[in-house]
Amino acid sequence: MNNRVGIFWFTENTFVYKTQNVIDLKPDSLGFVDSTLQHQIEWEENLIYEQFSLSLYNTEYYNFPRGRVVFNFNLQTSVLVNSSRTLFLKNFHTLLVTDRY
Numbered sequence: 001m002n003n004r005v006g007i008f009w010f011t012e013n014t015f016v017y018k019t020q021n022v023i024d025l026k027p028d029s030l031g032f033v034d035s036t037l038q039h040q041i042e043w044e045e046n047l048i049y050e051q052f053s054l055s056l057y058n059t060e061y062y063n064f065p066r067g068r069v070v071f072n073f074n075l076q077t078s079v080l081v082n083s084s085r086t087l088f089l090k091n092f093h094t095l096l097v098t099d100r101y
Contacts, residue, residue: 005071007039007067011064022071034070043060068080
């Protein structure tokens with residue numbers, strides 16, 4: 001199994017993301033596996049956007065469309081949750097998330 005969970009943003013036409021391997025995490029009581037990653041920490045402290053050649057210093061993580069991908073262990077499939085409405089309207093989520101998770 002090489003399934004992944006994690007967090008993401010879409011900004012300046014760039015998909016910024018960080019993932020964890022499902023095998024390293026445990027499902028909750030409903031069978032969902034979620035990452036331990038936090039948007040605020042990755043954006044404001046770890047400056048994740050630098051890994052994608054973006055200069056977004058002094059910006060807040062919540063100012064950009066963002067979301068999370070969890071894994072349904074019972075169905076063996078990834079699920080997009082908490083995604084910003086603007087990503088759904090632009091249909092970016094289908095192509096970008098399925099390509100990376």
